[in-house]
Amino acid sequence: MKHFFRCPGAWLAVLLLGAAPVQAQVxxxxxxxxxxSKSSPAASPAAAAVPHGQGAGVHSPLSPFAPLPQRTDxxxxxxxxxxxxxxxxxxxxxxxxxxxxxxxxxxxxxxxxMMPLQVxxxxxxxxxxxxxxxxxxxxxxxxxSMVEVHTKEPVKYSLGAVVVEGQFHVLQNDPYGLYxxxxxxxxVK
Numbered sequence: 001m002k003h004f005f006r007c008p009g010a011w012l013a014v015l016l017l018g019a020a021p022v023q024a025q026v027x028x029x030x031x032x033x034x035x036x037s038k039s040s041p042a043a044s045p046a047a048a049a050v051p052h053g054q055g056a057g058v059h060s061p062l063s064p065f066a067p068l069p070q071r072t073d074x075x076x077x078x079x080x081x082x083x084x085x086x087x088x089x090x091x092x093x094x095x096x097x098x099x100x101x102x103x104x105x106x107x108x109x110x111x112x113x114m115m116p117l118q119v120x121x122x123x124x125x126x127x128x129x130x131x132x133x134x135x136x137x138x139x140x141x142x143x144x145s146m147v148e149v150h151t152k153e154p155v156k157y158s159l160g161a162v163v164v165e166g167q168f169h170v171l172q173n174d175p176y177g178l179y180x181x182x183x184x185x186x187x188v189k
Contacts, residue, residue, distance in 0.1 A: 068111055068112070074111040080110075080180065081130065081145055082099075103168050104170040112161065114126050114162055115133060121156060123151070125148075129145060129146050132159070143178055146180070148180065148182070149181075150166075151186060153186065165186055
């Protein structure tokens with residue numbers, strides 16, 4: 001503490017911070033302020049701040065990539081993203097609905113966008129996301145909107161949507177925080 005007060009800048013910081021309350025900067029959006037949806041009631045004031053259909057894991061209408069086409073032969077992302085969380089021993093733990101836990105150890109198909117985890121055009125280990133990447137360094141959603149995939153044979157990397165079939169695992173305590181994994185996967189045309 002003695003060294004803190006020997007620095008002339010420290011006194012200035014103490015005076016400035018003590019003089020007036022610090023307020024957060026308000027940022028604006030080029031899209032304007034969205035109006036709250038009347039069809040989906042907000043559970044809390046924090047939930048009202050983000051309108052339904054926006055945020056991580058939701059396809060942006062401004063995306064240069066088309067949204068996933070509807071397919072009846074794949075598990076819908078709406079089903080996989082219906083997972084909730086609870087705090088247990090100071091950790092966030094997934095709480096899966098019965099429809100999701102019923103998929104455990106079943107062979108299913110999932111449609112999504114590839115997030116490569118290896119170098120090269122041919123991928124055997126990647127993440128499948130419900131929405132396309134907008135930045136190669138950004139994760140487009142939370143763990144409920146991604147599936148880790150391990151394939152038998154390499155799958156060619158694609159910017160467009162791909163379909164993978166394999167044994168689906170609902171993960172209870174993954175060390176990487178993942179909720180879902182497909183093993184023995186194959187690319188489907």
